Amino acid sequence: MRWGAEPRAFAVAVLVATASPAQEPKTIPAFPSQAEAITADVVVLDKQARPVRGLTKEDFTLLEDGKPQTIVGFEARELKAPDGPPAPEADATRERVAENKGSSERRGRTFAFLLDDLGTQALPMEDVKRAIAAWLNDKADSRDEVTLTTTSGSTWWSDRVGRGRADLLAVLSRVYGKKLREPPSEWMTDWEAYRIAVYEDASGAAAASEGAGPAASGPPAAPGSASAPAPGNPNRLGRVFDRVLDRWTTATKTPGDVRMRAMELYDRLTRRIQTVFSAVERLSRGLAGARGRKSILIFSDGFLNDTNQGGLDRAIDASQRGNTAVYFIDAKGLAGQSYYGADFASAPNPLDVGVISMEEVFLETAGTESLAENTGGASIRHTNDLLGGLQRVAEESSVYYLLGYQPEKPLDGKWHKLTVKVARAGVKVRTRRGYQATPPSALEASRPARNAGKTGKKDASKEPKRPLDPAVMAGGADDAIALRVAPYVLEADKTGLARVVVALEVDTSTIPLTGTGERHQATLDLTVLGLSRDQARLFPIDERLKLDLETKAAGGWLTLSREIRLPAGVAQVRVLVRDTATGRAGAVTQRLVVPALDRPYLATPILTDRIETPRGGAPRLVPLAHRRFRPTGWLYCVYEVFGMKDSQGHAATRVAGGYTLQAAGGRVVVTAPPRPIAVDLGGRLVRMLALPLDGLAEGGYELVLEVVDQASGRTLSTREAFVLEREVAARGSDWRTGTGDAKPVSNCLQEGRAWAP
Numbered sequence: 001m002r003w004g005a006e007p008r009a010f011a012v013a014v015l016v017a018t019a020s021p022a023q024e025p026k027t028i029p030a031f032p033s034q035a036e037a038i039t040a041d042v043v044v045l046d047k048q049a050r051p052v053r054g055l056t057k058e059d060f061t062l063l064e065d066g067k068p069q070t071i072v073g074f075e076a077r078e079l080k081a082p083d084g085p086p087a088p089e090a091d092a093t094r095e096r097v098a099e100n101k102g103s104s105e106r107r108g109r110t111f112a113f114l115l116d117d118l119g120t121q122a123l124p125m126e127d128v129k130r131a132i133a134a135w136l137n138d139k140a141d142s143r144d145e146v147t148l149t150t151t152s153g154s155t156w157w158s159d160r161v162g163r164g165r166a167d168l169l170a171v172l173s174r175v176y177g178k179k180l181r182e183p184p185s186e187w188m189t190d191w192e193a194y195r196i197a198v199y200e201d202a203s204g205a206a207a208a209s210e211g212a213g214p215a216a217s218g219p220p221a222a223p224g225s226a227s228a229p230a231p232g233n234p235n236r237l238g239r240v241f242d243r244v245l246d247r248w249t250t251a252t253k254t255p256g257d258v259r260m261r262a263m264e265l266y267d268r269l270t271r272r273i274q275t276v277f278s279a280v281e282r283l284s285r286g287l288a289g290a291r292g293r294k295s296i297l298i299f300s301d302g303f304l305n306d307t308n309q310g311g312l313d314r315a316i317d318a319s320q321r322g323n324t325a326v327y328f329i330d331a332k333g334l335a336g337q338s339y340y341g342a343d344f345a346s347a348p349n350p351l352d353v354g355v356i357s358m359e360e361v362f363l364e365t366a367g368t369e370s371l372a373e374n375t376g377g378a379s380i381r382h383t384n385d386l387l388g389g390l391q392r393v394a395e396e397s398s399v400y401y402l403l404g405y406q407p408e409k410p411l412d413g414k415w416h417k418l419t420v421k422v423a424r425a426g427v428k429v430r431t432r433r434g435y436q437a438t439p440p441s442a443l444e445a446s447r448p449a450r451n452a453g454k455t456g457k458k459d460a461s462k463e464p465k466r467p468l469d470p471a472v473m474a475g476g477a478d479d480a481i482a483l484r485v486a487p488y489v490l491e492a493d494k495t496g497l498a499r500v501v502v503a504l505e506v507d508t509s510t511i512p513l514t515g516t517g518e519r520h521q522a523t524l525d526l527t528v529l530g531l532s533r534d535q536a537r538l539f540p541i542d543e544r545l546k547l548d549l550e551t552k553a554a555g556g557w558l559t560l561s562r563e564i565r566l567p568a569g570v571a572q573v574r575v576l577v578r579d580t581a582t583g584r585a586g587a588v589t590q591r592l593v594v595p596a597l598d599r600p601y602l603a604t605p606i607l608t609d610r611i612e613t614p615r616g617g618a619p620r621l622v623p624l625a626h627r628r629f630r631p632t633g634w635l636y637c638v639y640e641v642f643g644m645k646d647s648q649g650h651a652a653t654r655v656a657g658g659y660t661l662q663a664a665g666g667r668v669v670v671t672a673p674p675r676p677i678a679v680d681l682g683g684r685l686v687r688m689l690a691l692p693l694d695g696l697a698e699g700g701y702e703l704v705l706e707v708v709d710q711a712s713g714r715t716l717s718t719r720e721a722f723v724l725e726r727e728v729a730a731r732g733s734d735w736r737t738g739t740g741d742a743k744p745v746s747n748c749l750q751e752g753r754a755w756a757p
Contacts, residue, residue: 073404108143286474302365
């Protein structure tokens with residue numbers, strides 16, 4: 001055998017779309033476009049608030065608007081401890097390659113932790129972080145899927161606990177409460193700000209639109225507020241205004257100042273409420289594709305039930321469609337009330353204490369409680385045991401019942417009340433209260449096309465931006481479309497970010513293709529997202545692909561490559577592919593570490609057995625998203641050395657590279673000592689190895705690469721795992737659809753041609 005054949009120069013091109021030979025297509029279920037079944041997650045608790053196990057379909061009665069419904073779908077679900085240690089999710093190649101095949105079966109419970117950093121002060125937020133960290137370390141199941149995000153948008157991370165616990169904890173450490181304590185001279189409760197800004201004018205009188213009667217649409221008035229009108233103000237709403245004015249320094253504050261301050265605080269409260277509603281809506285839509293019970297936990301001081309706020313209906317609607325349950329965990333716990341503090345000049349008016357306590361404890365959390373109760377969740381308040389509350393929610397997600405029925409009049413645009421009864425005495429039933437029978441929102445039904453084209457080439461200059469598919473952030477898409485992804489870290493660009501080529505493979509047998517004869521078509525939404533763990537930075541690619549495949553390629557694996565940018569440090573590459581015709585989706589996530597770009601490092605080695613030659617172009621290596629090859633032909637390894645420079649800042653000329661190929665158990669198959677790496681015409685240190693595979697046994701292998709700067713003695717090394725097997729479903733082809741003929745790999749080497757970029 002001849003090992004290490006090395007052409008003089010080469011380049012790796014990012015390819016648009018190729019596909020391997022066709023496989024036998026899998027059967028894809030189809031459903032009528034107008035059919036819409038209603039499902040409900042039902043949690044049944046005993047008197048000790050413990051989930052009740054062992055119930056059957058006959059134990060349940062489900063009513064819609066008081067009318068019994070026929071339960072056509074029933075499943076009792078319980079997360080059981082795995083037998084023995086968890087099985088590995090993949091072989092040794094998983095460090096470089098991630099795939100979503102079978103991910104639904106490996107999933108445990110699904111949680112989204114929404115930390116309201118905009119509405120929580122620093123000290124309570126530290127208590128929240130400690131509780132979540134303790135749960136991740138000691139209580140969470142390794143199979144649990146956790147999304148961690150904040151209302152400010154400064155933090156977002158999603159991963160499975162078993163493989164991503166350390167990253168989730170690192171992201172959690174970056175969360176800080178951003179709500180500031182108001183100065184005593186201008187302090188008022190959220191309820192006071194709401195009443196003054198919405199219902200009272202600058203004189204303290206009720207707004208004309210409200211009149212003398214109770215508010216028509218606002219939250220309930222504070223008990224007792226109508227029984228004892230303030231002196232000098234006969235209107236019952238004036239009490240709120242007057243007590244604020246009395247509490248402030250009246251010598252320097254006027255009623256106009258009070259109202260302006262109330263409007264400022266109410267505007268801030270409104271923006272915060274909207275961020276919570278928007279986050280719940282995005283999370284619910286993102287988790288819609290996940291199987292099993294999905295819980296959204298809001299850690300917040302809460303907010304009042306202000307019916308003037310928009311967004312609540314959308315949040316509840318998205319939760320009902322995504323079948324998510326929203327829980328509210330009060331971040332304040334049993335902390336002292338806000339009107340107590342050393343920075344206050346005097347004690348509060350005794351007449352105000354009871355009213356303010358009621359407002360802060362009950363009215364100012366009524367909005368979050370309403371959101372929770374309408375989605376089948378619950379509120380956990382009046383406790384400093386945040387970890388215990390979190391664990392209660394987790395236990396409810398471990399044992400539940402899934403009921404399904406077909407409504408008689410789907411999509412009639414009305415609200416329908418759901419009631420679930422259980423034939424057990426003394427139990428409490430927790431499920432959503434109902435559903436709005438309306439078609440999906442515009443975002444769900446149709447995301448505007450962008451960057452469309454047969455080959456998927458981007459041309460976004462004339463296309464409006466559209467919102468990212470929420471499933472790419474929340475990890476909620478299932479494995480209906482099979483995917484594999486492998487990111488390759490290359491050199492830094494002028495902005496100091498690393499170029500990262502993302503190789504993606506899509507199993508077209510899981511996509512419903514249309515067309516007959518020699519061509520088959522499909523339209524896919526593709527989202528590629530780069531996410532930094534330690535910085536609040538996202539790097540998205542979002543486009544619509546119109547596939548037009550030859551018959552021999554349909555049913556095989558489609559190979560795509562896209563390029564993103566990432567800063568140094570731990571990162572994720574998240575990829576979502578959604579079929580626009582059926583809504584079927586697949587998502588896959590791969591963790592990677594971008595090295596410090598200001599120091600010498602090796603680019604991620606590319607292992608591939610595929611070369612393409614576009615018509616009229618030079619041969620190009622194809623980055624792949626798999627590391628399983630047939631033991632025939634050639635395997636190519638390509639890597640580049642960055643940062644090794646001489647005193648003049650040029651690429652060092654005394655850099656050498658060697659390698660060792662090892663079989664399972666560390667048996668050395670072949671080794672090559674370091675040989676000089678020539679600096680190419682572009683001033684780059686690039687090495688390609690061509691390894692013959694003929695005659696090698698099937699099984700796992702590891703390629704150990706080592707680079708030495710002979711002038712300084714600095715060394716760099718990496719280990720690349722791959723598998724040889726004869727029956728490889730994802731074998732790369734030596735042709736590219738629509739690009740003309742390609743010469744065999746061996747011919748390219750024998751010709752000794754220089755490979756141009």
